Amino acid sequence: MSNNTKEDILNATYILIAEQGIQKASFAQIAKSVGISKPSIYYYFESKDDLIKQLFDYFCTEIHFNNYFRVEDFTAENFEDKLVNIGVQMIQDQKQDPYYDNVMKEFLSLAARDKYYHDHLLEIQSFYLKGFEELLKKASTLSIITGDAVEEKAHILALVLDNIGNLIMENETINYKGIWITAVKLVFSKGDLSE
The missing domain is CATH 1.10.10.60 (Homeodomain-like)
Structure with a gap:
């Protein structure tokens, strides 16, 4: 062998x-x-x-936030473009993998009845929420976004990316790339999002 x-x-x-x-x-x-x-x-x-279970663990490792967004790679000069490009690449990768959507649906089905799978998928979502928070805190420190509602902005990015993935699985035909770019641009706009 x-x-x-x-x-x-x-x-x-x-x-x-x-x-x-x-x-x-x-x-x-x-x-x-x-x-x-x-x-x-x-x-x-x-x-x-x-x-x-081992395939699922490998799958979770592959889609982990840190495999795509490494905070140390983001600088004041590249931040917004890098964020856009990574998100667009993730969307394209999902659309180009002919197996991903069906495998994810199978794992989601397992998660509905098995705590192990449920907890690990929840952990992946949590890493995206926290990861985007860490990224945007860095962006705020670099003064490339305003300091208001950083956590909410981070969660917007996580939720938009997650929902794009869900819509791709359902074969919805919308402008995924445009939605992601718009979400990033809104987060980086200088307008005050606080109430």
Whole structure:
């Protein structure tokens, strides 16, 4: 077996879940897709539940806030453009991955009935809320946004990005890029958002 067999199993599972759902994706199909025997999967995963959980953990790691927005990379000179470009890239990545939406729907379905999945997805959302707060506090410190309603502005960005992802999953055809750019520009406008 190659050193990448575990990764190959995870990738095959990702595709099968997208195409058939978690319930129908079997070890036999996964093994056939990877080109290994079914018992070989047990070398890497104790059970189908273990495989799904490890795939989910990997999935969560991949979509984590810090994989996209690293506070230390933002400067007064690049802040707004970098924020726009990363958000646009995330939107494009989701739209270009033919499996992402169906896999996310499967994980959301699991989260509705399993605390482990629920808590981890909630944690991902929390990281986006807190991550955007940290980013915009830096922007305020650099005097490139006003200091009013920083937390609310951060939450606007997190919610807009999350809802864009949800709308893409539902195949809604709206101007996602334009919405994200407008949200960022509104946050960086010099108008006072406080009541």
